[in-house]
Amino acid sequence: MKIAVDEAPFSPWEALAQYERDVVQPAFPGKFGAAATFIGTMRDFNEGDGVHAMTLEHYPGMTEKQLQLILDEAFNKWKLLDALLLHRVGELKPQEPIVLVAVWSAHRKDAFEACRHIMEALKSRAPFWKKEQLDGGAGRWVEKNSDGY
Amino acid sequence: MKIAVDEAPFSPWEALAQYERDVVQPAFPGKFGAAATFIGTMRDFNEGDGVHAMTLEHYPGMTEKQLQLILDEAFNKWKLLDALLLHRVGELKPQEPIVLVAVWSAHRKDAFEACRHIMEALKSRAPFWKKEQLDGGAGRWVEKNSDGY
Amino acid sequence: MIVWSDTVRKPVCEGNSMTVKVKFFASLKEQMGCDGATVEIGEVATAADVWLQASGGKALPPNVLVAVNMEYTDQNQGVKSGDEVAFFPPVTGG
């Protein structure tokens, strides 16, 4: 299981390839039948406005603690083998990945349900805040995440 | 949208990186906020038995037709931007990817729901059949896919 | 596992007949001993009639799926000359 919160941009598919090859396959060779992933990417629009940059603030320490809690809950609720969770902070541009959630399990039901649950829990509980730089020049805090269900 | 059924092994994360870079990003720059993927991988066990090889038979022509129908249904039901669907046929070894479903959308709800729906529809309607080679030497047809919900 | 039950073979109408292509897949292919055939059958025929003709009079096992021209259907669908009629066990891909 790996959690990382970083200001540096990440390449989601490369991160997944590397983690599966270096961690999941050696630990669970032939045992995982399912991998479900979600990748959130910065859009250049939100609520009808153009957005050309975004600042992602977080609460260092609490962020990692909450993400770990969320993964622990998922591992208790579903039969999971491994998980990878990456989240950007700092200054972002459109089309840059924000978040990656990946879950490996023997069977698909566990992977699908856990991946979505982790993502929704992250959205509602992990202390991140987005401030958008609108095309007009104004800064705008995102006030509330959309409902995921 | 791309559908491929192939005897050649595929690298799921590389296929995703390439498709997103070459197709999704140029077509929808800054527009996709969500990508949900599922990758099914051959396990070395099933129903309590060791499995060392698998043959995936299919119905050429009908397979592609059904997969296209399933994607079309998903695009009608959810707001999707793009999708990639790969499926192996032929001779497989444990740890080789069998299926990849990826969906890109503006918002996460669409991506999550469509990805799972496509996968379940594929499991129940796409004409593929698995024959396992058990460790004892016997060949065994998989009789029924497990329930995904 | 498909369990066969014997049944009476339906008569094929004399006179006007048509040709359809039959396909079997997976365990059904192994049990039939071939991956399909071309059968001659009376002009008014359902997929079930095609099955009887192709299987030599065996009953259609209840879990076998039927496709005509690569679309799912049920055994009561009428077929026409040149159709491709496929029979196969529950699918297990993904």
Place this chain on the structure above:
Amino acid sequence: MIVWSDTVRKPVCEGNSMTVKVKFFASLKEQMGCDGATVEIGEVATAADVWLQASGGKALPPNVLVAVNMEYTDQNQGVKSGDEVAFFPPVTGG
């Protein structure tokens, strides 16, 4: 947008007092004009008391979340010396 409503500032107990660390984040940080403070407060105090002390008597806006030592809680939780008490708007990550 958080709307402030004025309220009466609670008296801090004289005599025994303790120190807690206060943190503000995101739009709340901008509205408070700082990212936190160290406050002295009476030994028996809740997170709400800490808020009043740190905010100069402003009412705790209803949508503000409260964490003590990086765990979510509500404003009625008691705090102890050395605790880190954080106040922030609804989270919007992912």
